[in-house]
Amino acid sequence: MNLLSLLKGSMSMLQNTFSEFSPEECNRLQIEKMNLDAKVEMEALKAFSQIDLSQNAINLEEAKNNNFFISGWRPVLGWICSIAFFYSTVAYPLLKVFFPLPQYEFQNLNEVLMAMLGLGGMRTFEKWKNVQNRH
Numbered sequence: 001m002n003l004l005s006l007l008k009g010s011m012s013m014l015q016n017t018f019s020e021f022s023p024e025e026c027n028r029l030q031i032e033k034m035n036l037d038a039k040v041e042m043e044a045l046k047a048f049s050q051i052d053l054s055q056n057a058i059n060l061e062e063a064k065n066n067n068f069f070i071s072g073w074r075p076v077l078g079w080i081c082s083i084a085f086f087y088s089t090v091a092y093p094l095l096k097v098f099f100p101l102p103q104y105e106f107q108n109l110n111e112v113l114m115a116m117l118g119l120g121g122m123r124t125f126e127k128w129k130n131v132q133n134r135h
Contacts, residue, residue, distance in 0.1 A: 041129075077112065077116065078113075080109070081109050081112055081116065084104060087104055088103075088104050088105075088106035
């Protein structure tokens with residue numbers, strides 16, 4: 001990440017000095033800045049990919065484990081979120097007509113469920129940067 005901060009600092013320095021150069025020199029520096037921007041973005045994508053690969057290796061090792069408390073926590077959490085989702089969207093609206101049932105606020109567990117389904121901020125960021133098909 002030191003490389004990233006160094007490149008960002010040099011880019012801001014280039015932006016501040018554009019007014020001191022001729023138009024041709026400004027164009028050359030702008031092209032250089034765009035190249036640096038591309039390199040910074042590529043380094044960030046490489047870092048994110050490395051993090052994803054490391055997490056995938058951890059997930060694979062956890063899934064191989066026979067101990068339920070190591071390999072079973074994600075499925076258990078998924079089932080809990082699914083049951084709460086079913087209760088708040090299907091069962092409660094249907095059964096409240098016949099029985100006085102407590103309403104469950106699903107908002108907190110909804111965030112966990114969406115993260116488990118892969119609809120979190122990182123995926124949105126990838127789609128925004130149009131890198132979803134570069135993996």
